[in-house]
Amino acid sequence: MRKFLPALFSLFAVAILSACASAQPTTDTVGLQKMVLQAEIAYQIPLRGAITVKNWPTCKTPATVKPCIDEGSRQTIRKVNASVVALFDKAMDTASIPGVAQGDVTADIQAAVKAAEALKTLVNTWSPAQ
């Protein structure tokens, strides 16, 4: 029994240490939420552009009023925005988890930013010159 005690204590110490390490918040939750908030505010800029483009008249053939946008693209812009908003919500939820790893929040923000880039590209393909 004596022979096993040191090993038992070592195992106990390892268990306690790993429990403490996992319970310890890896980063500050408010700081992570602030990161998400910054990305959300930055997204308002391309979203405003999307609203402007959405409000252009629908393209009609053969007589087309310019600038105009086709209904399909308008719907796509709406769908992409819905996914961006959902991804920001997910990022904010992740950031609100006490002890969450910063990498998890960054990955969620990156996913939202990537979707926002898709919206930006879509909006940029529509210009008054078209």
Place this chain on the structure above:
Amino acid sequence: MITIASLALALLARVPDYIAAGKDIYDSYKKLQALHDQPTPATQEELAAFKVEMDAEHATLLSMTAELNAPSTGDAT
């Protein structure tokens, strides 16, 4: 000639939209700058203020989404 005039008129009609968009972009930039300069909230008061700010920004995002999902104002004119 008529096409150029109608294009010019169409663009002129959009000027208020462009001004509004420019103002919104400037406002977003200022908010972003202020948030960047502001230290991470630490006290209870700062945390409460941050929560209010966070909720307000989320409400802005939702209202802009509602605006995007509304029918095009361009077709009404």
